[in-house]
Amino acid sequence: MFKLFKHLAFCAAFLVAVSASAHSFKIGELEVIHPHARPTTPGIQNGVAWFGVKNAGASDDRVIGVESPIADHAEIHDMTMDNDVMRMFKVDGVPVPAGETVTLGQGNKLHVMLMGLKQPLKEGDAFDMTVHFEKAGSVPVQVWVEQPSAASGAMQHQEDQHDHSAH
Ligand SMILES: [Cu+2]
Structure with a gap:
């Protein structure tokens, strides 16, 4: 009985943590879910961000680009x-x-590359980004700068190792 209680308490704490750390932005039938970026150290040129898109509509759409005033350009x-x-x-x-819901970095290696950062991304900060959709148009979002969660840890680790020579 005690064990069960402990387990439930843990789950409850986890759910609270998840709902408190998510945010989203709607445009039409689309919802951009929890845009977030990893903190960078000063001197680092490129940042990485992720977000999810939930399509509650009846027609397919497509993310065709992103931009942010915090970087020279984003891809x-x-x-x-x-x-x-x-x-x-x-x-x-x-x-x-x-x-469907598509999430960059979750079960795939997709990510937003912020190239030519104008300032370091500091944990706890937020910055503006615009997500462009083929049909729905453009939606401004706020990207939260936060440490990698356990769930996306594997992905983040790969990000550390990848080759930036292509830029
Ligand atoms: Cu990249």
């Missing part, structure tokens, strides 16, 4: 393994099929 990247080196490449868009 959507994918990654691939090339002789044990993780290499990134720019993708033209990310499909968001009707009725």
Whole structure:
């Protein structure tokens, strides 16, 4: 009985933590979920950000680009393994099929690359970003700068190792 109680208490604490650390932005039937970026140290040129998109509508859409005043430019990247080196490449868009939720970095290697950061990304800060959709248009979002969660730890680790020579 005691064990069960402890387990429930843990789950409750976890749920609270998750709901307190999520935010989202709507445009039409689309919802941009929890845009977030990893903190950077001063002198680092590039930052990495992620977000999810939930498509509650009946038609497919597509993320076709992102931009942020905090960086010279931003691109959507994918990654691939090339002789044990993780290499990134720019993708033209990310499909968001009707009725589905697509999350960059979750089960895929997609991410937003913020190139030419104008200031370091500090934990606890937030910055503006705009997400462009093919059909729904553009939606301004706030990106939260936060430490990697346990759930996305594996992805973040790969980010540390990937090759930036392509930039
Ligand atoms: Cu990248």
